[in-house]
Amino acid sequence: MRYRLAVVAGRLARWLLRLRGGGSAVPGRIALAIAPKFLERSVSRLPLGVVFVSGSNGKSTTTNMLTGVLREHGLNVFTNPSGGNLPQGIASALLASVPLDGYVRxxxxxIEVDEAYGVDLATLLKPRASLLLNVQIDQLNRFFEPTRVVGMLRSIGASSSEFVVVNADDDSLSRIGAEFAVEGREVATFGVAPALIAASPNGLANVEDFSxxxxxxxxxxxxxxxxxxxRDAVLDVSxxxxxIALPARGLHYAVDAxxxxxxxxxxxxxxxxxxxxxxAMSSLRTVYGRGETLRVGDEDIEIxxxxxxxxxxxxxxxxEEAPEQVFVAVDEGTPDPSWVYDIDLSSLSHVDVVSGTKAWQFATRFAYAGIPVGSVFPExxxxxxxxxxxPTPSRGxxxxIVNYEQMMLIRKQLGFLDLEGGER
Known part of the structure; x- marks a missing residue:
């Protein structure tokens, strides 16, 4: 009875919130408050179990790709499609399809999982396998240093009952994979031809392991x-x-694939x-905000x-070339934007509009780089x-260029309300 109530109450909250546009983790919070074991119960009868996807960057895109490939092979796949990778976000995704008995079919x-929450989620959901993507500089206000993330991803991998797949070109993850192999765990790897990494202006941007x-x-x-x-890549599969087609430009998307x-x-x-x-890759729908192109009126907007x-x-x-019209928006979702001073901005010739609570900080950075800014509107x-x-740009x-929180607000203000979850 408790699980039936959790599903009904969560779905009601989901319906009410979608009336105002966008998605929310609130339905998941409600379901978990009513039935604290809602998550583990929901996935416990999946014949092939649960696969985790985690890492600093590329989680949502890779989860989308893996889901598409498995479905193309005929599997019925449950996933958290919007990037809601905290417990309440995953619960919200479950509410979209789980029957009243609480068992997902x-x-x-x-399942995409946050690096930190993934450790506890692994205890609950007991993943059969984990796909570990990379360790990069990310959310230092949360993680403090990449070494902590390495430990988190190692714990997620160690909790996988059958095997782990790691990025062989990530120093930290290759070390974890080698340690797992010595321990007798099954490990599979993926990588990139060395020439492609060398040709990339900043490599793969993974954290170097000097240990x-x-x-x-x-x-x-x-x-x-x-x-x-x-917009494509060639994979050598054994x-x-x-x-394969790629959802957006860049070697990082090919690595995700x-x-x-x-x-x-x-x-x-x-x-x-x-x-x-x-x-699967040719018919894949881009995860919102990750290289997505929105059609607004008679114009295309690349996010x-x-x-x-x-x-x-x-x-x-x-x-491919300096964008003809550029909008930049950053808010408190990026608590300390000082890292932008380490970014090579030479691919931008100008910025038309800067917005968000961090607008003046970014405008100052552009000024230091000699990049003209048209106007600053914090609101x-x-x-x-x-x-x-x-005017419509000549290239159409x-x-x-926006952070996560501004991306969510922009999509909503432009009339794109097809969001679920809403937490990274």
């Missing part, structure tokens, strides 16, 4: 990014090449087919999200109005 759960060589051998990558195009493919290959075993990967220094730098590195609505009033696309 399907074959497997692919010395790992003890033990890391298995050779099952999946390698061997070629990179403007000697078989497959060309390699990680998703490596996990799918290990999870599916003999059922895995590279042609299914290509089909580039800057969650942290690596995500901003890599996205700037792979701009978002006024800033959006000014930016949208600009406006560019917005």
């Amino acid at each position: 399907g074959d497997v759960g692919v 010395g060589a790992a003890s033990g051998a890391l298995p050779a990558p099952d999946v390698v990014v061997s070629e990179l195009g403007a 000697g078989e090449s497959v060309t 390699a990680g998703a493919t490596a996990m799918a290959r290990r999870l599916l075993g003999d059922r895995f087919r590279t042609e299914a990967v290509a089909r 580039i999200m800057m969650k942290n220094p690596p995500s901003l730098q890599l996205n700037l590195d792979y701009l 978002l609505r006024a800033a959006l109005s000014a930016f949208m009033a600009l 696309t406006k560019t917005m």
Whole structure:
């Protein structure tokens, strides 16, 4: 009876909140308050269990890719599609499909988890496997230093009952993988051709591990990014090449695809087919805010999200050319934006509008870089109005560079209300 009440109350809250537009973790909070074991009960009957996806950057995109690949292979997959990767966000995602008995139907759960909360979630949800993407500079106000994140990801991997998939080109994760292999755990890896990393202006932006060589051998990558195009890439999957479409520009998106493919290959075993990967990637819907293009009136708006220094730098590195019209918005979701002084901004020729509570700090940084700023509007609505009033660019696309919180507000103000969850 408790679980039925949790589902009904959570769904009612979800419906009421969606009437005002956007999503929220509130329905999940309500469900968990009524039935504290709602999460573990809901996924306990999935035949193929639960797979975790975690790391500093790329979690939402990789979760989306892995889900698409598994569905293309015919599996019924539960996932948290909006990036709600804290317990209440995952619970909110469950409310969209779980029956009144509280048991989600399907074959497997692919769940994006926050690095810190993932440790406790692993105890609750008992993942069969974990896909660990990278360790990068991220949320120092929460994590203080990357070494803590390494420990968190190691704990998530150690809690996986069957196997772990790690990024062989991330120093920290390759060390974890080698340690797991020595312990007798099953480890699979993915990576990138060295020439592609060398050609990237800032490499993969992963944190370097100076603690010395790992003890033990890391298995050779099952999946390698061997070629990179403007919007596609070639993956070498154990000697078989497959060309895939990418949701946005950049080597980092190809790395995410390699990680998703490596996990799918290990999870599916003999059922895995590279042609299914290509089909899934060609029809994939971009995760909102991550290289997404919105159609507003007769204009396209490309959303580039800057969650942290690596995500901003890599996205700037792979701009095809300086954007014709640029909007930048940053608020308190980025508590200390001083890291922007370490970013190479040379791919920007100007910025039309800067907004958010950190607007003047970013405008100052642009001034130091010699990048002209058209206007500064700390209030978002006024800033959006000014930016949208600009003539349609000759290349047809406006560019917005925003942090997570501003991205959510912008989508809502532009009329895009299809959000679930809403927590990173």
